[in-house]
Amino acid sequence: MSEIASRLQHHFANEEQQYDAATFGMWVFLVTEIMFFGGLLTAYVVYRTAYPEVFATASHHLNVYLGTFNTIVLIGSSLTMAMAVHSARLNQRQKLAVYLILTMILGSVFLGVKAYEYTHKWHEGLFPGNFFYAGPDAVHQRLFFSVYFALTGLHATHMIIGIGIMLVILRMSMKGRFDETWYTPVEITGLYWHFVDLVWIFLFPLLYLIQRHG
Amino acid sequence: MQTSEAKKVNYLSAQHTVASWLLTIDHKRIAILYLVSITVMFLIGGLMAAAIRAELLTPAGDLMGSDTYNKAFTLHGIVMVFFFLIPSIPATLGNFLVPLMIGAKDLAFPRINLLSWYIYMVGATIGIVATVTGGLDTGWTLYTPYSTAYATTNVVMPAIGLFITGFSSILTGLNFIVTIHKMRAPGMTWFRLPLFIWAQYATSIVMILATPVIAITVLMVAIDRGLGLGIFDPKAGGDPVLFQHLFWFYSHPAVYIMILPAMGVISEVIPCFSKKRIFGYNFIAASSLSIAIIGFFVWGHHLFTTPQSMYAAMAFSIITFAVAVPSAVKTFNWTATMYRGSVSFEAPMIYAFGFMGLFLVGGLTGLFLGALGLDLHVHDTYFVVAHFHYIMVGGAIMAYMAGLHFWWPKMTGRMYPEGPAKAAALLIFVGFNLTFFPQFLAGYAGMPRRYHYYPPEFQIFNVLSTAGSSILALGYLLPLGYLLWSLRYGRAAGRNPWGATGLEWMIDSPPSPHNFDETPVVTWEPYDYPDAHRRTAEHAASEAARV
Numbered sequence: 144m145s146e147i148a149s150r151l152q153h154h155f156a157n158e159e160q161q162y163d164a165a166t167f168g169m170w171v172f173l174v175t176e177i178m179f180f181g182g183l184l185t186a187y188v189v190y191r192t193a194y195p196e197v198f199a200t201a202s203h204h205l206n207v208y209l210g211t212f213n214t215i216v217l218i219g220s221s222l223t224m225a226m227a228v229h230s231a232r233l234n235q236r237q238k239l240a241v242y243l244i245l246t247m248i249l250g251s252v253f254l255g256v257k258a259y260e261y262t263h264k265w266h267e268g269l270f271p272g273n274f275f276y277a278g279p280d281a282v283h284q285r286l287f288f289s290v291y292f293a294l295t296g297l298h299a300t301h302m303i304i305g306i307g308i309m310l311v312i313l314r315m316s317m318k319g320r321f322d323e324t325w326y327t328p329v330e331i332t333g334l335y336w337h338f339v340d341l342v343w344i345f346l347f348p349l350l351y352l353i354q355r356h357g
Numbered sequence: 358m359q360t361s362e363a364k365k366v367n368y369l370s371a372q373h374t375v376a377s378w379l380l381t382i383d384h385k386r387i388a389i390l391y392l393v394s395i396t397v398m399f400l401i402g403g404l405m406a407a408a409i410r411a412e413l414l415t416p417a418g419d420l421m422g423s424d425t426y427n428k429a430f431t432l433h434g435i436v437m438v439f440f441f442l443i444p445s446i447p448a449t450l451g452n453f454l455v456p457l458m459i460g461a462k463d464l465a466f467p468r469i470n471l472l473s474w475y476i477y478m479v480g481a482t483i484g485i486v487a488t489v490t491g492g493l494d495t496g497w498t499l500y501t502p503y504s505t506a507y508a509t510t511n512v513v514m515p516a517i518g519l520f521i522t523g524f525s526s527i528l529t530g531l532n533f534i535v536t537i538h539k540m541r542a543p544g545m546t547w548f549r550l551p552l553f554i555w556a557q558y559a560t561s562i563v564m565i566l567a568t569p570v571i572a573i574t575v576l577m578v579a580i581d582r583g584l585g586l587g588i589f590d591p592k593a594g595g596d597p598v599l600f601q602h603l604f605w606f607y608s609h610p611a612v613y614i615m616i617l618p619a620m621g622v623i624s625e626v627i628p629c630f631s632k633k634r635i636f637g638y639n640f641i642a643a644s645s646l647s648i649a650i651i652g653f654f655v656w657g658h659h660l661f662t663t664p665q666s667m668y669a670a671m672a673f674s675i676i677t678f679a680v681a682v683p684s685a686v687k688t689f690n691w692t693a694t695m696y697r698g699s700v701s702f703e704a705p706m707i708y709a710f711g712f713m714g715l716f717l718v719g720g721l722t723g724l725f726l727g728a729l730g731l732d733l734h735v736h737d738t739y740f741v742v743a744h745f746h747y748i749m750v751g752g753a754i755m756a757y758m759a760g761l762h763f764w765w766p767k768m769t770g771r772m773y774p775e776g777p778a779k780a781a782a783l784l785i786f787v788g789f790n791l792t793f794f795p796q797f798l799a800g801y802a803g804m805p806r807r808y809h810y811y812p813p814e815f816q817i818f819n820v821l822s823t824a825g826s827s828i829l830a831l832g833y834l835l836p837l838g839y840l841l842w843s844l845r846y847g848r849a850a851g852r853n854p855w856g857a858t859g860l861e862w863m864i865d866s867p868p869s870p871h872n873f874d875e876t877p878v879v880t881w882e883p884y885d886y887p888d889a890h891r892r893t894a895e896h897a898a899s900e901a902a903r904v
């Protein structure tokens with residue numbers, strides 16, 4: 144009783160209004176996020192239109208197998224996240240913890256692979272600030288990697304933040320804060336995580352799969 | 358349940374500790390936190406303006422050299438645009454009034470609201486510290502490749518400061534949108550909302566859609582400086598004009614972040630001091646939204662002198678003309694509201710008149726600049742400087758002052774002294790015109806902006822301008838004095854000193870910590886003048902009956 148009362152913040156009329164506000168707020172935030180990535184994607188479109196051949200060549204420096212592996216890992220993490228939200232809805236605390244931890248592990252695997260790819264690019268001299276690659280049209284290839292590191296770096300930052308949020312959610316869950324009537328934080332974290340996955344679904348073909356058919 | 362003693366507790370008197378202010382989640386207190394912070398920023402930016410005007414008094418560069426002058430106008434621009442004007446009306450009056458006007462106890466996310474203030478403080482502090490430790494000389498526009506490759510000053514820190522501050526703006530916009538959608542009192546339908554709320558709503562849309570773009574853009578500039586990312590670096594095939602596109606994609610709509618809330622204030626003040634229902638409510642509400650939306654498609658008018666395609670430039674020019682239409686709709690509606698009204702001339706109304714005149718000049722000269730041919734002639738001259746100061750100072754700050762005076766009794770429970778307030782409003786109007794009108798002439802005659810010295814034939818304009826700026830400064834310092842004075846010695850305001858409509862005028866001044874003892878049920882149309890006093894009296898009686 145007192146727990147329910149404390150969950151309803153003083154300025155809301157009822158729990159439904161509180162829930163609506165929280166989910167709507169997350170959707171509005173995701174709109175902001177789209178514009179955030181949109182700025183960089185504009186740069187991508189402009190430069191790819193200007194240098195289509197160079198982008199195709201440069202894209203072949205990326206490891207498409209690691210990229211595919213990471214895509215599968217991330218889609219898997221979306222599944223476990225969805226299961227986590229489902230468990231929260233059914234008030235299955237044990238399962239919620241398992242799925243949250245699985246999601247965090249998958250997210251960390253993704254970040255680990257990404258870190259491996261980054262170091263590899265660094266040693267190959269493809270990192271824009273440490274650029275000593277000397278192949279054909281190296282100057283414009285560098286531009287591809289500027290965009291690549293900016294986009295994937297921004298995406299990875301979002302994943303790190305997402306994992307941080309999941310740690311908080313996990314703690315809240317273990318303290319017994321959620322039940323079947325109230326699990327809004329789990330739900331909006333799920334929204335966020337699905338969005339981050341979705342961004343990767345766009346980034347993967349845009350960066351890794353340029354003219355792979357040829 | 359409540360004693361009459363407890364009833365007197367208001368949001369200011371509820372608690373007195375420093376922690377109760379720094380950790381408050383009350384939207385009204387957060388509004389005050391913002392008010393104090395942006396006033397400090399205004400003084401810093403104003404000081405830089407004074408330095409600029411002093412230097413320009415004579416044609417020779419006698420007070421400072423190019424480098425110092427560049428830093429002075431950059432600091433002036435960045436502080437005034439990002440740390441004062443962008444948060445000005447939304448973060449102070451908006452924070453205070455949005456929940457009150459829609460009959461809510463707070464914004465939807467009170468803690469995020471406080472967070473936005475802390476983010477603002479961190480960003481602003483970084484920005485200010487950066488200027489002390491080396492300064493920035495790129496101008497507020499941070500154009501590449503100068504900012505990324507050639508500037509010898511401190512670019513990274515201010516850029517990060519702007520990046521951080523952007524999030525405070527995004528969070529404010531997000532909070533307002535959710536609040537206006539989800540927290541309206543029963544009966545407060547969309548078309549019963551005060552027009553100030555419509556304006557805040559349109560502003561919030563601009564905030565959440567445009568701000569992330571500048572945030573990521575300045576972040577790329579910072580990373581370029583720090584790590585050599587080179588996204589905008591022409592040596593790496595990058596395109597500096599792309600930076601300009603991204604920059605203005607935000608920075609043109611940013612003008613609407615400043616002017617839309619200003620229009621919202623004017624839409625409240627004019628019916629109140631005309632004692633007449635606003636003319637064309639639907640048109641004013643819709644014009645706010647259309648300004649916000651059309652405003653996203655005009656940014657290219659800042660790039661008429663770049664290799665932008667001619668057809669793109671023509672489209673941007675036409676859309677720029679189009680965005681003037683909803684602004685004109687508002688101006689005509691305000692004028693029609695006053696027609697045959699019982700117009701009285703209290704200080705907020707004088708500011709509102711000032712706004713209408715100055716905004717008109719600013720808006721019309723904007724059309725000059727939106728014309729492809731004329732823009733080439735006056736590009737990068739004082740004509741541009743004068744134009745945007747008419748919008749940002751003559752428009753936005755006049756309305757901010759109007760709103761501050763109008764709602765000061767509600768915020769503090771005290772009346773400001775009317776005589777000095779009227780004098781200040783007139784001083785600001787005269788000082789402003791004397792400062793900036795000569796700049797139109799100087800610019801049209803060809804005086805370029807951003808130089809600390811100039812050919813002697815421009816001196817007459819600059820002397821007038823500097824003289825005007827000292828009057829303007831006096832006009833701004835006066836309110837600082839008498840508003841603070843009124844906190845202690847001002848006459849008690851009562852619930853509704855102006856006889857204004859709106860839920861905020863039905864409750865105590867200053868309001869109680871939770872705004873409404875009982876959630877109001879709205880059964881009337883907005884701006885039902887002249888019935889406002891009756892409504893306030895009824896509400897007071899029903900509150901008394903509850904005790």
Ligand SMILES: [Cu+2]
Nearest residue numbers: 609656658659
């Ligand atoms: Cu513009």
